[in-house]
Amino acid sequence: MATEWKLFADLAERAGDKHVTVDADAGDTVGDALEQLVAGRPDLEARVLEDGDLRSQINVLRNGTNVLVEEEGLETVLEEGDELALFPPVSGG
Template identity: 85%
Template sequence: MPTEWKLFADLAERAGDKHVTVDAAAGDTVGDALEALLEATPELEDRVLEDGELRSQINVLRNGTNVLVEEEGMETVLDADDELALFPPVSGG
């Protein structure tokens, strides 16, 4: 079962789509799914990664929960039908 990423703001613009489906399934990790996303949309890599690590300003959500804060980060294991989302830094005015 493939996994869908939802992309927001300039990430969606760079990828050319707000939704990108990748080959990641239940039992894989969020990190595996992110790797698959960056393989499918290499134009996102320099925006999302810095020196091979996730940029600190990038938020990764699984079913609306920030995995970096409330779960096990990139090692969070996926369940079937999980919804993943990638948010760039949000700036206020």
Template identity: 85%
Template sequence: MATEWKLFADLAERAGEKRVTVEAAAGDTVGDALEELLADRSDLEDRVLDEEGELRSQINVLRNGTNVLIEEEGLETELEGGDELALFPPVSGG
């Protein structure tokens, strides 16, 4: 089964597209889906992960509109069928 990522702002530019489908199914984690997303996209990986391979603190990861890093179990959050994932860069206000 496939899961779709929506990418926003410069993350979409680095990936070359705004929507990316990855092989991740119910029971996999958000982290598994993120690994699939970054597997062949080194420009995107450099923007999303730090030197230790950890998610950069200012990157937001959403599952069905909910920030998994705040309201769920982070990258260990389990996927369910039909989940929509989104990756946001830092948002600045003004």
């Protein structure tokens, strides 16, 4: 099974695409899929991770739900057909 990430704003620029497919299966975690996403993409990894941990301002969504707030964070288990999204910090006023 493949899992697709949707990337927004500068994260898409750093990854080189707005849509990145990774080899993550049902039963893998969001963290597993994130590791695959940043593997080989040092610019993206530096923007998303700090000392191997997700930067606090980065938002990770699974099927439109923020996994860091409403689910099990990066330990959230993937199900077939899940869609993942990565957002940089949102600012504005």
